Amino acid sequence: MADDNKKPTSEEQENAVTDDELKQIAGDVSPPDEYPEGQADALEEALEEASDDGELTAVEEGVTSALRATEEAQDTAPVQAFDSAVSGIQSAIESIPGAPEEPQDAHAQPHLSDTTVLFGREFPYSIYTMVFFALGALTIIEVLMAELLASVEIIKIPLLLSIATAKSALVVIFYMHLNHDSRVFAVTFLVPVGIALLSVLFLLGIPAN
Amino acid sequence: MATASYPMDGVAGQVKRPALAEYFTWSIDHKIIGVQYIVTSLFFFIIAGALAMLIRWELMTPEITVMADGSQYNTLFSIHGTMMIFTWIVPFWAGLGNYLIPLMLGAKDMAFPWLNAFAFWLLPPSGFLLILGFFIGPAEAGWTSYPPLSTIYSPDGQTLWALSIHLVGLSSILGAINFIVTIKNMRPPSMGWFQMPLFAWATLATSIIVVLATPFLAGALTLLLLDRVAGTTFFDATSGGDVLLWQNIFWFYSHPAVYIMILPGFGVLSEVLAIHSRKPIFGYRMIALSSMAIAIVGFTVWAHHMFTSLQPELRIPFMITSMIIAVPTGIKIFGWLGTIWGGRIRLNSANLFSLGFLSLFVIGGISGVMLAAVPVNIHMHDTYFVVSHFHFVLYGGSVFAIYSALYHWWPKITGRMLDERLGKIHFVTTYIGFLGTFMPQHIVGMQGMPRRVAVYDPQFQDLNVLISLFSFLLGISTFFLLYNMVVSTVAGRVAGANPWRALTLEWQTTSPPPAYNFAGEPVPFEDPYGYGTDASKAYLDAMESRFGPSPGAEEERRPPSGALPEPQPAGD
């Protein structure tokens, strides 16, 4: 195993490429968006050269023509529509705000203020305290509704569910800062809620046993 | 950075492999953890494989001969299935992802190294809980564990089974969170979403499924455990419970879980086929986005496992969605065919297993579409046709992709090449053993042989003997790989940094990579699959001058005889 440990010769060292050169070589452009062009022709030529009599077999012909058809299809409207849809999704993904660029200290923190402006009026509490008052008020309303409307389920249940949702939304938006955090977090939170609701609705639709 | 800092610790073969002891202790290096996952899962693979051999031995005769009784036989297939899925395929992909994702993205480690180690260390206890079951009466309810089989009729091992799956589930959720954050945040600035290697896309899609689906299993298992130990009756229809609740929640997890098991394999294929055909991948965006499509549609098909227990009017919608989900997979298959077509194909072991995957997975996929059709499903439900179908996609699919990945990335992980001759023997014996084992199961299944029975109609005996004999060949074939791994570790040919002349970033460092993987910022090539262009040749040559030649590549450089000439204007 002695030869495993060859030291780089000085010649190799000299031939090595610097980082800047490497960046040049690696390029910084995106890969081409189109489907590879001219593959069908190149392939057909190569196949013709490779075969003894310069003729293509039926299979080879079929495949090259299928490849050619793929290449031609990229100029048609549906494929281009699909492409622009995909690019749209791509740019949408890329436009989702990512990690905060500024370090923590420079991080703008509007919720640190001691007053809240609501409906054009200034309140002497922070937004956190305002939300807390709202949560408490909604809870009291909930309990009152549950007692008052105990017999009218058709109104009571949707009403209570909406109030509970509103309370949760207040906590998520203001306490968990979804209002000024990355949209990725919002998606992360809402997708499983959607899936859970889907499974709940499905199981509700199935008669038990 | 100046040239003098390269190569990092030296040229090919000079970076030392980590000491053996590091693999047995708590380590937060993603490369160590990756190997820990892979070796642990291989260990459970061998145990679960031995159980499969026992199953086939028992099925040589239509009577109970080897096992003491039917319930002992139930144990065999229950633990076989559970181990293969939860402690072999799923953790193997976690391990491979752990090793490769930071390297492919040019990162120094995963986003949360400590969490990563924690997720791994949940795995060995979970496997041993399954094995421990053998001493107190193991689980007998199959890997699906339908109540009441898993509640009233199972011994205490079923409780250990549920705890074990709980641990694996937690482990894979934590791992998946780590993968998603790593892939989202740790790419180098010049690597956009659509310049990521496709294995990273596949791992991203897999991780999204894990985060959203595995908790369903965790919830169901919690209720199952309560039913078993706390006297609740969530799943007991005789006491106000609902048997179908388990089936619904379980398959709400477990159908997406089949994509947890196969999507990383799709990722492996996209890498291996492009690299060893020396051609750009055909339809990069289609392959990348079809993984995401599978992740989404995968949540809408679960009830196709319950066609015989669900109310009839729900069958047709699930039949339709189950057939739709074959479309994104088909897109990938055609993408891969377009990739290898006309390429300068290297028929080495890595590529052979990927090509084998292509041939077998298509068969498994088609029998899957057959089973999605309600009339066929009613006829074939719980027969050997189903067994054959899921072994075609899980063995012919996932395991072939795992083998392919092992041959492909082994040089990177260990710095040594696996022996090609042994690799080809491994491939041929596996392929023949596989086809001989699972092809005839289609036939006995269609003739009506039910699965999960030790005693069967004597008319099926001839085919079952044939199946068993081939399965023994399949069992033996695994040892060629294990032997190959041992020999390569001890005395394998030195691989060098980039024996396959691949463009993705994991190859642009030494083999094995040094601590923190890269010295300085790695520079990804503009197109991870831009093979056959002058630019990629220049990039690879520059990398070779940086890390030294790859002795393992010598055979690869010779143009293989009989392969088609390269259609591209300039080859590398």
Add this chain to the structure above:
Amino acid sequence: MSQVAVEQHHHEMSAEEKARSIDNQKFAMWLFIASETVIFSTMIVAYIVFRIQEPEIVKGVHEALGLSGILLVTFNSFLLLTSSWAMVMGLREIQRGNRAGMIRWFWLVAGLGVAFLAIQYYEYVQMASKGITLYHDPSSEFAGFGMRFYAPTAFHGAHVFAGVLWCLLVMRRASKGVYDKNSVGVEIFGLYWHYVDIVWVLLFTLIYLI
């Protein structure tokens, strides 16, 4: 490859890497919350199905609890809501650089969490005395309610308990000045705590009011 080396590496993190790691932890917490949502949904769905199929039993339970029972739970909900408010106020203090202020608020968070658990325990005892049991008791008039009630609420209670422990840990670390420069560790605990609060908001409405 040793732990020491990795820690050294963390010290060398650039400002940009630090900014990313803030995002990393919050993103991971949100993903964890995503999977928690799914686990809770399996237990909640078991309750909802029961509520739809056996409305009389649920009504019976509500009557057995009486107004005083409902008010007790309402009070308990207030404790949790207040602790959520204390949580954000504490976070606000540490973001302003007031370590002591944050720890004061967090004592309130932990204390309210413990009070919540104590009241929940008292309530469980009351429930049990009325024949509402976790195990299936066919002779009870509330048969089937118990397990579907205890499973989600106890699972939630376990989250509150873990949250209290985490809160104490955060306070300890805060007193050592860990969060003076970078409060993201407090913020992710906050995400967890508020999430547990949201789950209670839903459970409270679903189980006690509807």
